[in-house]
Amino acid sequence: MIPLNTDTRWILSQTPDSCHGIATRLRKLGQTVEDTPEAEQSVSIHWMLQMWELYGADWREKGRGELLKVPVEELIEPPELDDRYQEAVDIIRETGVVTVSSLQRRLRIGCNRGARILEMMAACGIVSLHDTGGPGRYLK
Numbered sequence: 001m002i003p004l005n006t007d008t009r010w011i012l013s014q015t016p017d018s019c020h021g022i023a024t025r026l027r028k029l030g031q032t033v034e035d036t037p038e039a040e041q042s043v044s045i046h047w048m049l050q051m052w053e054l055y056g057a058d059w060r061e062k063g064r065g066e067l068l069k070v071p072v073e074e075l076i077e078p079p080e081l082d083d084r085y086q087e088a089v090d091i092i093r094e095t096g097v098v099t100v101s102s103l104q105r106r107l108r109i110g111c112n113r114g115a116r117i118l119e120m121m122a123a124c125g126i127v128s129l130h131d132t133g134g135p136g137r138y139l140k
Helices: 004-013 016-028 036-066 086-095 100-107 111-123
Strands: none
Touching: 004 036, 016 036, 016 111, 086 100, 086 111, 100 111
């Protein structure tokens, strides 16, 4: 039986929305994942628990390494990828601040465009977004 600790509790608390990016990358790596939120959630949680069992405290770093084998270009079709996307990723990587307003200020873009860029990042598993309107988290 898997023990409950900080890591495993966090893994088990993941919502379907927060698992979508992982499921998308797992599909690209050849794993079969049904296209439903529940299937994405269960497969993603199972995969994270496997990473935890294999690597212990290093599970996040090792898991990210596996998921990053899939280039962003394969996750989002090029026409959908905003031309400021990579610049936005670099800003979030540098600052650790995951908010629309931060992207608006740094990139001098509108609110809707900033929100779309953050949604793209969430779909790629780069950030997790909070439903409450607060700041998200940088994952990579």
